[in-house]
Amino acid sequence: MSANDTLVTDPPAAAVRAEEVSMVFPAPDGAELRALADVSLDLPPGAFCGLVGPSGCGKSTFLMLIAGLYRPTTGRITIDEEQVVRPWDALGVVFQRDALLEWRTVWDNVLLPIEVKRLDKKKYRDRATRLLELVGLTGFEGFYPGELSGGMRQRVAICRSLIHEPRLLLMDEPFAAVDALTREKLNFDLLRLTAESQTGRGTTVVFVTHSIEEAVLLSDQILVMSPRPGKILRLIGNDLPKPRTLATRSEPRFHALVDDIRSAFHSMGLV
Numbered sequence: 122m123s124a125n126d127t128l129v130t131d132p133p134a135a136a137v138r139a140e141e142v143s144m145v146f147p148a149p150d151g152a153e154l155r156a157l158a159d160v161s162l163d164l165p166p167g168a169f170c171g172l173v174g175p176s177g178c179g180k181s182t183f184l185m186l187i188a189g190l191y192r193p194t195t196g197r198i199t200i201d202e203e204q205v206v207r208p209w210d211a212l213g214v215v216f217q218r219d220a221l222l223e224w225r226t227v228w229d230n231v232l233l234p235i236e237v238k239r240l241d242k243k244k245y246r247d248r249a250t251r252l253l254e255l256v257g258l259t260g261f262e263g264f265y266p267g268e269l270s271g272g273m274r275q276r277v278a279i280c281r282s283l284i285h286e287p288r289l290l291l292m293d294e295p296f297a298a299v300d301a302l303t304r305e306k307l308n309f310d311l312l313r314l315t316a317e318s319q320t321g322r323g324t325t326v327v328f329v330t331h332s333i334e335e336a337v338l339l340s341d342q343i344l345v346m347s348p349r350p351g352k353i354l355r356l357i358g359n360d361l362p363k364p365r366t367l368a369t370r371s372e373p374r375f376h377a378l379v380d381d382i383r384s385a386f387h388s389m390g391l392v
């Protein structure tokens with residue numbers, strides 16, 4: 122990507138804070154189900170935060186809270202110091218299932234957020250072309266989701282989540298349903314797509330994953346959560362140099378960080 126062909130745009134990435142956020146759901150038997158307890162987080166603009174923790178510990182709930190789709194029971198969440206009280210506009214989301222619309226082509230799926238937000242489609246055509254190029258989908262613009270592999274579908278979903286220049290990207294186990302090799306490829310696609318974040322512009326990312334290796338490869342900060350009610354067990358600053366490449370995975374420091382997190386899981390009796 123050359124300097125004048127960059128995906129960086131004017132809106133800066135968002136700063137995200139969670140201040141002692143707790144979430145209690147009503148349980149079916151009338152009791153209370155405590156999903157999150159006193160979770161705090163301080164993400165500077167452009168940071169990539171990896172969130173790992175056992176199943177059911179409240180990771181998805183935390184993303185829903187940041188997205189403004191749930192309100193916390195106690196505590197508060199702010200984006201750029203403004204309290205989140207409704208879904209935020211400059212937000213991109215990618216879930217485990219890609220949620221592409223089967224009756225729309227790749228191109229029309231990518232541009233869907235522009236239509237929904239009633240923005241000028243013409244202005245986003247070049248960006249759509251560039252995003253698809255960056256993930257190796259040039260030539261597939263006219264294909265329908267049913268004609269694509271799982272990995273290709275997920276790449277379309279990532280392009281769609283980034284088309285409207287989100288300042289914050291929330292990803293909930295986005296690569297859980299694809300095979301290991303494709304997943305590795307998607308990891309590097311994502312790093313390339315959010316690379317501008319290193320300059321404090323581009324996109325802040327909160328990324329939920331089951332894979333410790335994936336969290337270490339991608340993140341600047343790694344949050345390790347305890348079993349429900351989810352608390353922050355460890356907050357690990359990831360000092361691995363950037364850009365992260367295939368070679369990153371062979372660095373001793375990479376393995377030290379993975380072991381560190383694995384032992385945190387071990388201490389919870391989860392490995």
Ligand SMILES: Nc1ncnc2c1ncn2[C@@H]1O[C@H](COP(=O)(O)OP(=O)(O)O)[C@@H](O)[C@H]1O
Nearest residue numbers: 146147154156175176177178179180181182183
């Ligand atoms: N809308 C909801 N209503 C009631 N309980 C919920 C709701 N969403 C999640 N939970 C419960 O909160 C806990 C955390 O769920 P979740 O955030 O999905 O965990 P994770 O994503 O870490 O697997 C679970 O026990 C789940 O059953």
Ligand SMILES: [Mg+2]
Nearest residue numbers: 180181182293
């Ligand atoms: Mg979940």
